[in-house]
Amino acid sequence: MNEPTDLTDLNALRDLFADKAHPTADRLAPARTALLAEARTKRRPRARVAGLRRLMLAGGLVAAMTAGVIAVQTFKPAAPASAAEVLRLAAEAAIATPWPEPRDDQYLHYEQIAESRPEKGVPDPGPRRITGEFWDSVDGSRPRLSWGKPSKSRPHRGRGEYKELGPWCPGHGRPTYADLRGWPTDQEQLRHKLAEYGKEMVLKKDTATQIWRALGVLAHPMPPKLQAAIFQIAATLPGIETEELKDATGKTGIAVTRVDNLGPGGAISRESFIFDKTSYVFLGGQELVPGQGREVWSVTRPQITDELPAWSKSVKRRGCV
Secondary structure, three states: OOOOOOOOOOOOHHHHOOOOOOOOOOOOOOOOHHHHHOOOOOOOOOOOOOOOOOOOOOOOOOOEEEOOEEEOOOOOOOOOOOHHHHHHHHHHHHOOOOOOOOOOOOEEEEEEEEEEEOOOOOOOOOOEEEEEEEEEEOOOOOOEEEEEEEOOOOOOOOOOOEEEEEOOOOOOOOOOHHHHHOOOOOHHHHHHHHHHHHHOOOOOOOHHHHHHHHHHHHHOOOOHHHHHHHHHHHOOOOOEEEEEEEOOOOOEEEEEEEEEOOOHHHOOEEEEEEEOOOOOOEEEEEEEEOOOEEEEEEEOOOEEEOOOOHHHHHOOEOOOO
């Protein structure tokens, strides 16, 4: 498939929480695309917006698959001493368990959770939360199934539960698993690839910032070796630090955070990737703009399946917009 020319596949988080101040109104990046983009209150063509949205990784996110069931191998390294060490341990965790390479005609089935949380001094009607279940075609040649399930206790205004079946739309900047399978794992080649990918989001920034922005690709299912290689590159970037954060499921993990001024109007923004405190498996992420709010997301590990569920036959198909 063609290289992405538009990195906006996830700009819907601002629509999901349209009536609430949130971190990146002008910089939602390619990550939580599937889940939040489809939770919009009204359909409209996707605008070219850059920003966070790391969500939905999956790929090498732990996991051996046998007869459709994921077997997780425990990885228990010593406590890390730095952000770079956390990322190096995450790289080891990504390849700690064998991963059966999916065929192009199969699907990757996973779940994503996204939530907006208030910050002190920010008017807030209450946290908004939505869970999305997805079946992604490995090479994008077959329709993608989405099932959005807003929280009953913490709903978002507008659209309720929905089920959709649609094509993998070209030009929306979202690489398929098959695309990512073609990315290099050699450190220098991959560093260049990530810098070029991130340049679409932050044109006039240094290479390290462009690479950090490109890490939104971790939100998509990908080969474990590629995920590990990306973590190894991230470990070499300047300005990273560790902190303790909770993902969208409420699980406390160890996070690697980088601070920049890419928030709305040049505001300081803290973007984080969250890992399990024991196994260092990738859990999700967070973006925080002090005084404006935070967006938190989580993703489950994927399962490989040959077919869509039977109920998908009754779901109306949509086209690209």
